[in-house]
Amino acid sequence: MTSAALDPYPSPEQREREADERAAKLVAAGFACERVEYGQSVEGRPLRAIALRAPGVGDSAPKVLVCANIHGPEFIGNRIAHGLLAAALAPTAPAPLTALLARAQLWIAPCLNPDGYARTWARAGRGALPELRHNARGVDLNRNWPLPAGARRLPLPGAGSDRPGDATYRGAAPLSEPETASLDALLAAQGFHASANLHSFMGTLFPARVCDRPSFVAYRQLCRALRANQAKTRYLRLASRLFDTFTGEQEDHQHHTRGCWSVCVESFPLLASFRQHLRAPALFWRFNPHDPRPWVDNDLPGVAAFLLASLDRPAPR
Ligand SMILES: [Zn+2]
Numbered sequence: 490m491t492s493a494a495l496d497p498y499p500s501p502e503q504r505e506r507e508a509d510e511r512a513a514k515l516v517a518a519g520f521a522c523e524r525v526e527y528g529q530s531v532e533g534r535p536l537r538a539i540a541l542r543a544p545g546v547g548d549s550a551p552k553v554l555v556c557a558n559i560h561g562p563e564f565i566g567n568r569i570a571h572g573l574l575a576a577a578l579a580p581t582a583p584a585p586l587t588a589l590l591a592r593a594q595l596w597i598a599p600c601l602n603p604d605g606y607a608r609t610w611a612r613a614g615r616g617a618l619p620e621l622r623h624n625a626r627g628v629d630l631n632r633n634w635p636l637p638a639g640a641r642r643l644p645l646p647g648a649g650s651d652r653p654g655d656a657t658y659r660g661a662a663p664l665s666e667p668e669t670a671s672l673d674a675l676l677a678a679q680g681f682h683a684s685a686n687l688h689s690f691m692g693t694l695f696p697a698r699v700c701d702r703p704s705f706v707a708y709r710q711l712c713r714a715l716r717a718n719q720a721k722t723r724y725l726r727l728a729s730r731l732f733d734t735f736t737g738e739q740e741d742h743q744h745h746t747r748g749c750w751s752v753c754v755e756s757f758p759l760l761a762s763f764r765q766h767l768r769a770p771a772l773f774w775r776f777n778p779h780d781p782r783p784w785v786d787n788d789l790p791g792v793a794a795f796l797l798a799s800l801d802r803p804a805p806r
Pocket of ligand 1: 559560563687688689
């Protein structure tokens with residue numbers, strides 16, 4: 490398949506080159522900027538994060554994290570994550586990002602599932618959802634996280650399946666996959682204060698599931714900061730203390746086990762996706778806008794605002 494099929498999204502190689510180039514520019518601009526290889530995927534691709542510290546920010550400043558592309562076809566999340574690197578260099582960065590960079594170390598893990606990305610690219614974005622979404626062993630990496638201690642999984646749609654081949658197949662055991670196990674080791678080692686995890690498509694915010702009222706209220710306020718800073722389209726927060734279940738998703742593990750304020754941002758709203766194509770010519774175009782820029786511009790200040798607002802709170806325990 491030609492590379493034009495997913496234009497303007499970058500090939501796996503272009504994506505890595507772009508990150509290298511931006512990291513080099515950040516160093517030239519006086520940032521402390523390091524590319525960290527924190528593990529390898531099933532197929533041996535490097536798992537990479539970029540650690541960024543603005544001039545004048547000490548190495549004891551709190552660390553915040555942006556993750557993307559844990560699901561193979563969700564390239565728009567990767568664009569937003571890379572957009573943060575570009576915006577950090579821009580003379581007119583969005584105000585919440587400038588404020589965030591003045592107070593925190595920003596870590597960006599722009600592609601948590603490089604095998605899924607490469608497979609999606611090789612297939613020109615065509616295939617059934619499990620074929621594009623999973624890692625190379627057929628696991629939905631965002632159902633492969635451990636449940637919080639004492640939590641149960643209710644048999645609700647999307648809560649994770651034990652049947653290989655299902656879109657939400659959770660794998661043999663929590664953290665059975667190198668992509669999740671390596672990221673969890675990074676989470677444990679770095680002690681991130683907050684994390685925004687980018688997905689598509691929905692136009693919704695899913696904070697970590699919490700049952701205690703203070704944490705629930707905290708997430709309402711953090712999500713309000715996110716929404717208030719979205720440029721045009723504000724996403725709906727979906728959260729309930731009662732009508733929800735633990736599913737083995739990243740945010741719940743980050744909050745309950747790693748003490749990290751954590752939100753899932755589903756970019757590219759349902760309505761925009763169906764306005765783009767009532768019947769998408771390839772599954773890829775259900776998940777990704779033909780022009781990523783308006784959605785990068787829309788979501789990037791909101792993501793920065795969520796992380797910034799978290800700095801005014803103690804870490805969840
Ligand atoms: Zn996703």
